[in-house]
Amino acid sequence: MNGEPSSGPKAFKPPKIEMARGHLSTLALLRVMVRNPVAAVPPAAYEEPHASLQAAGQAMFFPTKPAIVNTILVQRHEDFAKSRIDNRLLNPILGDGLLTAEGEAWRWRRRLAAQAFRPATLSNYLPVMRGPFEELAGRWKRSPGLHRIDDAMTAATIAVICRTFFSSFHQSEADRISGVIDRYLRPCSWPVSYESLGLPRWMPHPGKLQMERTSAEGRQLVRSFVARRRQGRQDPPDLAQILMDARDPETGRALSDEDLVDMFLTLIAAGNETSANALSWTLYCLAAQPDLQEVLADHVRVVAGHGPVETPHLEILSDLTHFLEKTMRLLPPVPLLSRRALRPCEIAGQTIEPTALVFIPIYAIHRHKALWSSPDTFNSDRFESLSAASRPRCAYMPFGAGPRVCLGASFAMMEIMAGLATLLNAIRFHLHDTTPPEPMHRITLRPRNAIVLRLEPRP
Numbered sequence: 213m214n215g216e217p218s219s220g221p222k223a224f225k226p227p228k229i230e231m232a233r234g235h236l237s238t239l240a241l242l243r244v245m246v247r248n249p250v251a252a253v254p255p256a257a258y259e260e261p262h263a264s265l266q267a268a269g270q271a272m273f274f275p276t277k278p279a280i281v282n283t284i285l286v287q288r289h290e291d292f293a294k295s296r297i298d299n300r301l302l303n304p305i306l307g308d309g310l311l312t313a314e315g316e317a318w319r320w321r322r323r324l325a326a327q328a329f330r331p332a333t334l335s336n337y338l339p340v341m342r343g344p345f346e347e348l349a350g351r352w353k354r355s356p357g358l359h360r361i362d363d364a365m366t367a368a369t370i371a372v373i374c375r376t377f378f379s380s381f382h383q384s385e386a387d388r389i390s391g392v393i394d395r396y397l398r399p400c401s402w403p404v405s406y407e408s409l410g411l412p413r414w415m416p417h418p419g420k421l422q423m424e425r426t427s428a429e430g431r432q433l434v435r436s437f438v439a440r441r442r443q444g445r446q447d448p449p450d451l452a453q454i455l456m457d458a459r460d461p462e463t464g465r466a467l468s469d470e471d472l473v474d475m476f477l478t479l480i481a482a483g484n485e486t487s488a489n490a491l492s493w494t495l496y497c498l499a500a501q502p503d504l505q506e507v508l509a510d511h512v513r514v515v516a517g518h519g520p521v522e523t524p525h526l527e528i529l530s531d532l533t534h535f536l537e538k539t540m541r542l543l544p545p546v547p548l549l550s551r552r553a554l555r556p557c558e559i560a561g562q563t564i565e566p567t568a569l570v571f572i573p574i575y576a577i578h579r580h581k582a583l584w585s586s587p588d589t590f591n592s593d594r595f596e597s598l599s600a601a602s603r604p605r606c607a608y609m610p611f612g613a614g615p616r617v618c619l620g621a622s623f624a625m626m627e628i629m630a631g632l633a634t635l636l637n638a639i640r641f642h643l644h645d646t647t648p649p650e651p652m653h654r655i656t657l658r659p660r661n662a663i664v665l666r667l668e669p670r671p
């Protein structure tokens with residue numbers, strides 16, 4: 213039990229998603245899901261070891277007890293595959309990429325891609341990752357006042373992906389690819405909801421045509437990048453070059469051009485909004501807790517001075533890391549995972565049939581009443597005293613768990629921490645709107661409307 217205080221100055225509660233309560237008709241459930249899929253997670257999932265839902269003949273299972281989640285994602289991962297939702301939603305744009313592939317098709321890609329994500333490789337790219345945040349801090353210092361944070365973080369994280377992976381991308385290509393992913397994902401709660409309710413793929417929904425057009429545009433854009441890069445090596449190598457040169461350590465196989473298109477689009481899709489949302493929500497939580505913000509900013513200044521944030525600094529800034537981790541507990545960038553059983557499975561006394569959808573609601577696990585004594589409160593002192601090793605496995609899992617755990621977790625932590633420390637060292641963030649931003653689930657957990665903060669340069 214995690215016993216954080218429920219009142220007093222430490223009792224800041226970040227915005228939360230209102231759950232849909234009571235029995236819902238299929239149509240009402242569809243409406244809830246389209247608006248905010250996480251709102252459809254049954255309230256029982258926040259209190260009980262698991263919850264279930266049946267709608268339009270479709271069984272849905274929501275495990276939240278860490279031991280059950282661990283069974284599905286880790287111990288018996290071979291009995292479970294990604295759900296049809298991931299396939300329906302992501303396959304048209306990402307093809308057979310790391311997020312969507314299964315079995316051996318996934319395993320060899322993962323082995324190969326891991327070569328670009330080794331911490332020793334990534335640490336060479338810290339200055340490149342830091343760059344977009346340094347430039348942003350400079351612009352904000354020159355023009356303080358009200359700024360939209362969420363858009364700025366999306367632009368900065370797409371710049372990080374482009375500069376680390378695709379250093380020969382022109383700015384216009386980076387802007388276009390960012391626009392493609394955004395336009396593709398905007399109507400995504402429709403296919404997610406349709407698939408959850410077992411509705412057929414041909415059914416029309418708002419934005420369907422837009423998704424088809426943008427996936428073709430995105431694939432074409434990356435295809436021409438791959439063709440260009442095949443004509444000459446990038447020197448010094450960016451992470452795309454490392455992936456183009458990489459061979460599967462077990463078979464010696466390399467990625468074909470089409471494999472590279474799948475891989476690159478997957479990395480852009482998986483690595484942009486996730487990190488951008490983690491950054492936006494963390495800056496919002498810093499602005500909401502000004503005293504804590506000052507303590508953390510002072511620490512950054514002591515460690516990094518007025519200079520750039522370097523790798524050894526990030527290791528020292530454990531208090532800032534904890535702040536980020538707490539934000540990702542309450543506002544996890546990926547709030548919901550989905551799986552399907554490959555064969556009938558006995559889990560927690562229930563038979564999970566292959567037709568059932570298994571949702572792992574990270575959002576509900578991170579706010580579960582049996583795991584956190586004051587589940588919606590930001591500041592859990594116990595969170596710090598409970599080291600990752602002493603926490604039950606899968607009680608805190610912003611990056612997922614098991615063999616399909618986020619491949620980019622180290623990349624993301626380095627990028628986000630470098631970004632936060634750089635921004636905090638330059639700028640004081642103040643709340644502006646009196647209405648808190650509403651978290652909205654669109655694969656990632658983004659703010660429904662803009663997050664606008666008032667920015668004040670630090671001396």
Ligand code: HEM
Pocket residue numbers: 310311322478479482483484486487490544545546549550609610611612613615616617618619620621623624
């Ligand atoms: C705060 C930032 C991030 C969070 C919270 C996050 C979270 C996750 C989660 C929960 C999964 C597991 C999905 C599942 O099991 O169904 C995942 C998978 C993945 N993530 Fe991340 N991610 C982040 C950043 C990144 C970045 C920066 C990259 C790459 C540059 C990346 C690349 C991937 C890939 C390739 C997968 C698929 C792994 C596989 O199936 O083998 N992620 N991420």
